[in-house]
Amino acid sequence: MTDGLMTIREMCDSFNVTPRTLRFYEDRELISPERRGQHRLYNRSDRARLTLILRGKRFGFSLEQIRQILELYDPSERNYRQTQQALATARERLSDMERQYTELGAAIIELRAQILGAEAEIDAEEAVPPASPAQASGMTGDSR
Amino acid sequence: MTDGLMTIREMCDSFNVTPRTLRFYEDRELISPERRGQHRLYNRSDRARLTLILRGKRFGFSLEQIRQILELYDPSERNYRQTQQALATARERLSDMERQYTELGAAIIELRAQILGAEAEIDAEEAVPPASPAQASGMTGDSR
DNA sequence: GTCGTATCTTACGTTGACGTAAACTTCCCC
């Protein structure tokens, strides 16, 4: 704890995931916690990787795509060809993300407009209620 | 064709999806093409919806979430309560997207930095090629 | 008519990302 190592339970609590999820990510080689006896222990780097994993998921990437990006962050394999490969796929992901960023900006503007439009329609309907027998909300702005 | 109606095949070709996918979206009520005989015919509005569907998928939304957003774009059901419900979920999606937009911007910057870092390392290695047959100082694992 | 092709429905199969249940160690506590 003081040396920055966390148990699987502490990890689950602080990242809001289940043990199953962490073991699953390990099986898919997205993370490789140290073993003390038979227990897993996660260090600072493992936590950083998990943060990236969860973020990548929010962006809609698959675990496999995320794994490839993580290779770039990983100082382990100092193999030239593999690093080049990691770089290539990372550049692809980056361009995906840049495209998505632009598109997302546009989509936000569109959705905002759509919401404003729908709100306007509702306001109009409230001003002229559609023949309902009982209407309780007092939004009748009648000023003498 | 001239009246803006497209067959399922034309849709598949222009949106790069399979017939199965279109029928599946229809089954989940994300789209409802007109029927001429037993064949499906997609109009301009159907195409607009499909564009939104595919975009939503790229953002990582589920088909169900997308369906709820689409209700807002749909001028069919003019039911007050349902419109309010659609508005509520649309606002949630919007705030998701705004959060994701910010986060994505940060992630792009991070990944760019990471790529630059890896490129720098490679340049350094290229400057001092490790292909010497004599033993290196460290443990580079592979010895041949 | 029948042949080809385009589409349709029905239904079981697959893949990714986990959930869940069962049965086993390990360690600590009393």
Add this chain to the structure above:
DNA sequence: GGGGAAGTTTACGTCAACGTAAGATACGAC
């Protein structure tokens, strides 16, 4: 030394989002 708590492996189950195969239908061409 028996009990619990935390963790482990193994393996089958599940859900979303389709893939894929089988057989029926419709329509124009020949």
